[in-house]
Amino acid sequence: MQVNPWIKRKGLTIKRFAIYLFGRFKENKLNQRAAILSYTTLLSLVPFLAVCFSLITAFPVFKSLEGDIKALIINNLVATSRDVVQQYIETFVNKASNLTVLGICGVIVTALLMMSSVDSAMNRIWRVKATRHKVYEFVIYWAVLTLGPLLIGVSFVVTSYVFGFLSDDAMIEGKNYLIRAVPFIFEMTAFALMYIVLPNRRVKIRHALTGAALAAALFEVAKKLFAYFVANFTTYQAIYGAMAAIPVFLLWIYLSWIIVLFGAEFAHALGSFRDGVSGRLSDPSMIFVLAIRIIGHLWRSQRNGKGLNRGQLLVLEPSIDERALVNVTRLLSDADVITQDKVGNWVITRDISNFTVYDLYGSSVYPLPSVDDKWMGRDDLNKQIALMIQGVGKNIEKNLSVPVKELFLACDKNN
Numbered sequence: 001m002q003v004n005p006w007i008k009r010k011g012l013t014i015k016r017f018a019i020y021l022f023g024r025f026k027e028n029k030l031n032q033r034a035a036i037l038s039y040t041t042l043l044s045l046v047p048f049l050a051v052c053f054s055l056i057t058a059f060p061v062f063k064s065l066e067g068d069i070k071a072l073i074i075n076n077l078v079a080t081s082r083d084v085v086q087q088y089i090e091t092f093v094n095k096a097s098n099l100t101v102l103g104i105c106g107v108i109v110t111a112l113l114m115m116s117s118v119d120s121a122m123n124r125i126w127r128v129k130a131t132r133h134k135v136y137e138f139v140i141y142w143a144v145l146t147l148g149p150l151l152i153g154v155s156f157v158v159t160s161y162v163f164g165f166l167s168d169d170a171m172i173e174g175k176n177y178l179i180r181a182v183p184f185i186f187e188m189t190a191f192a193l194m195y196i197v198l199p200n201r202r203v204k205i206r207h208a209l210t211g212a213a214l215a216a217a218l219f220e221v222a223k224k225l226f227a228y229f230v231a232n233f234t235t236y237q238a239i240y241g242a243m244a245a246i247p248v249f250l251l252w253i254y255l256s257w258i259i260v261l262f263g264a265e266f267a268h269a270l271g272s273f274r275d276g277v278s279g280r281l282s283d284p285s286m287i288f289v290l291a292i293r294i295i296g297h298l299w300r301s302q303r304n305g306k307g308l309n310r311g312q313l314l315v316l317e318p319s320i321d322e323r324a325l326v327n328v329t330r331l332l333s334d335a336d337v338i339t340q341d342k343v344g345n346w347v348i349t350r351d352i353s354n355f356t357v358y359d360l361y362g363s364s365v366y367p368l369p370s371v372d373d374k375w376m377g378r379d380d381l382n383k384q385i386a387l388m389i390q391g392v393g394k395n396i397e398k399n400l401s402v403p404v405k406e407l408f409l410a411c412d413k414n415n
Contacts, residue, residue: 021269024125025262033121034257041253044114115141122198125264127310127326129333129340132200140197187216191260195267201309201344207270215263222255272322274314281317282324288366289385290328292357293317296381298338298348307345335363357388368392 025031119141123129132140191212196203230248281290297316301308308316313325329346332338337360339349360366371386371393 017269017273020273021266024269025265028124028265030121030125030261030265031258033124034254034261037117037121037257038250038254040114040117041257042250044110112138112141118194119198121261122194122264123200125261125268126199126201126203128200128344133342184216184220187219188212191215191263194260195264203267204271207267210270211263211265211267214266215259218259218262219256222259226252226255271311274321282320283369284324284327285367285369287324287328287331288361289369289382290317290320290324291332291360291366292385293381294325294328294332294346295337295348295352295360298346299352302348307341307347309343309345313346331364331366335360337363 116137119137188209189212192205192208195208195211196205281293294313294317297313298308301312310322310325313329314320314322317325329338333340337348337350337355338346341347368389371390
């Protein structure tokens, strides 16, 4: 049976997208990032929850809903062994509430350190090197830390207020729907906020929401599968005994971070994947030509007092993929030719009226491409670059047109 051409094209696009997505996940070493975040979470979880619960109980309107809110947070953190882990966490949190002012400051700092680790992972996914001002960074972390619990509390208050106007049957039916929907909505909202706020660059809301929806769906499936695994494969209980909940909880935290980071990578891939891009300038052998072109785009933009971000550069160079752009900007940045400003735009740091093409060539290891009509005839700039490379090639040919044997004979004469 003949496959519909449209379906075939879409299938190939999905295949290429999947290869790109998993390749980026591996390239960014997100499994290692998830492991690091797991231990950071284990250290910071109690301080983080202590801050969250303290904020919730600080408002009288949330007091009657305190138990429901705590249960929602705990149930979404722990897939199984819930009673044991919840008992440990609540004991630690209650002790944390009796700390002195200095101890409270330490708890807050530890919670913020966890936010910093997550921030670092998100910026790695979105390939952001430019750092925020420390004050601005603190404000963002504190906003996430404080607004998250408050939004959860407000959602419960609004829901209770709405149910107050419903009949008993409607209220029971509504609660059943809500019980099933709230975990997914809670997770999706948390992931979306994380994907939008933490990267130090603009993330499209639709990409963040799509990535968050995928992560939330995977998270719900993972909770059920993990609970089934723990319930049916009990060998670990015979080994660890009463302490079995701890390694299980640690493994669940690791899987949770894998899902969170995968959702972030998916959100980024939605904006960076460029299907069908196979232009010659994406070839590693063309990186020297691409470097000159990127400098040209930045120079023209800076004459108007502006830098260019990744998306704008990709628009100006539609035949290259993101990987080629990342590679060339990294080389130019390492050579102090360009840098990123506070908002993530690339700008030139050299005076290119005194910065020669030879200086650029010597600033890194650049291969010189062979000259052909495929890239030479693209525009006038490529023609100029091609003429220079042809001139270099002629000089190299002239200087290297010496039989290899003569090199050895010359050495023998000197000896």
